[in-house]
Amino acid sequence: MSSGLLLVRSPACCAASVDPLPSPTAEPLANGTRFRPHASPDHHVTKARYITSNDPRGYIPVYEYPLNGQWIMLDMDDGYVLWTGIWKADIVKIIDSQPELAAQLRRVRGGYLKIQGTWMPYDIALGLARRVAWPIRYELVPLFGYVSLCAN
Secondary structure, three states: OOOOEOOOOOOOOOOOOOOOOOOOOOOOOOOOOOOOOOOOOOOOOEEEEEEOOOOOOOEEEEEEEEEOOEEEEEEOOOOOEEHHHOEOOOHHHHHHHOHHHHHHOEEEOOOOHHHOEEEEOHHHHHHHHHHHOHHHHHHHHHHHOHHHHOOO
16 A cells, blocks of 8 residues: 555444534533544544653543554544544655644654654644545544545
């Protein structure tokens, strides 16, 4: 797969624990989070909290689900998306084509392997996903929603 796309469907699971609220929400929810996954009957999204010294909070609270051996993650507080789980291409190529993105990216190196990689704001990740992740668009519904990513 030279394109860096993950093209395998994840196993069908019940996502009953995921509320069908749009992401991102304008106002914080009752538990203080602003970002939540979209409901999807084909994906099992879970919550997790990873301790890290790479974040000023000391941890990263995420919604996550597996996709072809990678983890798709959404920071539930600030909406940053772990882009490394979506696109395996060299992030340097993305920065070269859009240098204004460099200041908005977070790179997590060291510590817990699952959260290592390049994190980017929700809106930027959505825009890039529309351009480069069309073949796996249905696998990204919990992250971006059907209408915002899959509809023409």
